[in-house]
Amino acid sequence: MKTRRETASEATTHRLSLLLRSLRVVENEGIRTISSQELARRFGLNSAQIRKDLALFGEFGVRGVGYRVPDLKARLLTLMGLDRTRPVVIVGAGNLGQAMADSRNFNGDSFRVVALFDVDGRKIGGKTRSGVPILDASQIGIEVPRLGAEIGVVAVPAEAAARTVDALARAGVKAMLSFAPTPIVPPPGVTVKTVDLTLFLESLSFQLG
C-alpha cells in the first residue's frame, strides 16, 4: 500500500470528508458495493476525482466491481483519524465558545469538548448548559496535558488570539481552529485553520454588488 500523506492537498482532505459522509448515507441504505460513478452521480462529485483522491493513499477498490462500502468507510475513518474520540478544548467561553462546547457537531463519535478556558473570574468554575467545565485560562499549561486534549478551538477576541495559540502550542496542542479575524503565524509543527466569519460576510456583500 502506498502512503503518501504528505501530498494530500487541502481540497483532497475536504473531499475525503465529504466522501465519508456519502458512504455513511449509502451504508444506511444497506448498499454494500458502489462504484465511483454511482457515488459521483448521487452526490454531485466527479468520479475520476474520487478515484484520484483515494489513489493517494492506496488501492481501495476492486476493478470491474467498485468499492465495498463498509470496507472503504472503515479505511477512511482510520486514515483520517476519526476512528477514535479526540478530546477538544475551547479557549474563550463567550457566546461562540459556549455554543460550540454544547454543539452536537463538536460532540460526536470523533470529537468531545472536555473543557473551556476563560480569563473572566465570573465564568471560571462554572459549567456550560451541557455541563462542560469552564477553567482558568492561566491553567492551560497544566489542564490541557491532563485532559489529553489534541485539538484547540480559539474563540477569543482578535487581540488575544496570538497569545492563546502560543499557550495551546506550549501545552502540546498541534491542531487548532481559530475564529479570530486576524492572521495567525503558527509555531513550527502546529496547524492553525482560521475561520474568519467577517470574511465570509464580506464575500457575500461583494457578490450582492
Place this chain on the structure above:
Amino acid sequence: MKTRRETASEATTHRLSLLLRSLRVVENEGIRTISSQELARRFGLNSAQIRKDLALFGEFGVRGVGYRVPDLKARLLTLMGLDRTRPVVIVGAGNLGQAMADSRNFNGDSFRVVALFDVDGRKIGGKTRSGVPILDASQIGIEVPRLGAEIGVVAVPAEAAARTVDALARAGVKAMLSFAPTPIVPPPGVTVKTVDLTLFLESLSFQLG
C-alpha cells in the same frame, strides 16, 4: 474603467477583503500613499497578485507612485458593497445563532443583525442579550421584506437547512451563510456559502494523523 466582476474568483474576493483590512491599518498610521510592494512586504502578500486582483476591476494606481490609500480604500469599500450597512437576519436562535446575533463581527459598519427567527414558541417574542428580537420562523416571508434584510444566516439543524434556504430565498434574500453540515443546492440567483465546522475539525484530525 473596466468592470469584469464576473471573473473574480473566490480567492480574489477573499484577498480583496484582506487588502481592505491592510489599508485600514496603514491609513490609521497616516500613510497616504503606498506601493503594492510595500503592502506585500508588510502583510505577507505578493505584490503582483495585489496588482492583478485590482486590475480585474479597473486601474487604481499611479505609475511610478503607487496607490493613494484613502482613494483605494474608498473604491474597495464601494466595490465590495461595504460602504453601507446591510441588514442581516439569522434563522435558528440556538446557541450559535444567538452568539452571532450579539457578535461584533456581525454588527459593524457594514452589517447589522436585525432579527432572529426560530420555530420554538418559548423563544419567539424574546430578545437576545443585546436586544435582537426573536421572531416566528413562519413569518420569514413577511418580516424579511419588511426589515429589508439582504443577507441570511442559516443556523438551524441540517434537516431544516434546505427548507430554511428556500424560505429565505422566497423572501428575497439573495446571499446566505449556512452553518448546516449538509450540501445546499441554492435556487437560481441565490448564493449560499456553507461553513461546515465539522469539516474543519475532520481536516485537523486528518492532519494530526
Place this chain on the structure above:
DNA sequence: TGCTGTGAAACCGTTCACAGCT
C-alpha cells in the same frame, strides 16, 4: 464486461518580468 487506477491533456490561478506611463 465493467470497473479501477493512472498517464496525458486541459484548465486555472499564481508568479515572473518587463513595457509603458508619470
Place this chain on the structure above:
DNA sequence: AGCTGTGAACGGTTTCACAGCA
C-alpha cells in the same frame, strides 16, 4: 527613476481517456 498594469511562463489541480485487471 519608479511603479503600475499585463502578457508570458509556471505549477498545481481537475478532467479526460484508456490500459489493465477482476
